[in-house]
Amino acid sequence: MSNPNIEVCPVCGVKIENxxxxxxxxxxxxxxxxxxxxxxNYVQKSGCINQEQESLGVISANDYYRPI
Structure with missing residues (x-):
């Protein structure tokens, strides 16, 4: 059974709920x-479902990978 509140990105396969x-x-x-x-931000492939700035919200410094 599929959940209509889940989107799956055809580029990377990640699931976005609600x-x-x-x-x-x-x-x-x-x-x-x-x-x-x-x-x-790095992939930039056609079909990515996470490219609209208004749906991203605020990107904080903690969202990026931290250097080791």
């Missing part, structure tokens, strides 16, 4: 802003 809760393949859930900061 418009903002991002289910990564590994680790804790995040936001569209975190997904954009870590993946979508």
């Amino acid at each position: 418009g903002d809760k991002v289910i990564f393949s590994v680790g804790n859930p995040g936001t569209r802003a975190r997904l954009y900061a870590r993946v979508c």
Whole structure:
């Protein structure tokens, strides 16, 4: 049975629940802003469902990967 509140990106396969809760393949859930900061910003492929600035929210410094 499919859940109409889940979007799946055809580019990276990530699941977005209820418009903002991002289910990564590994680790804790995040936001569209975190997904954009870590993946979508760099991939820039046609079909990505996370490119609209108004749906991202505020991207904070914690959304990016931290240097080791």
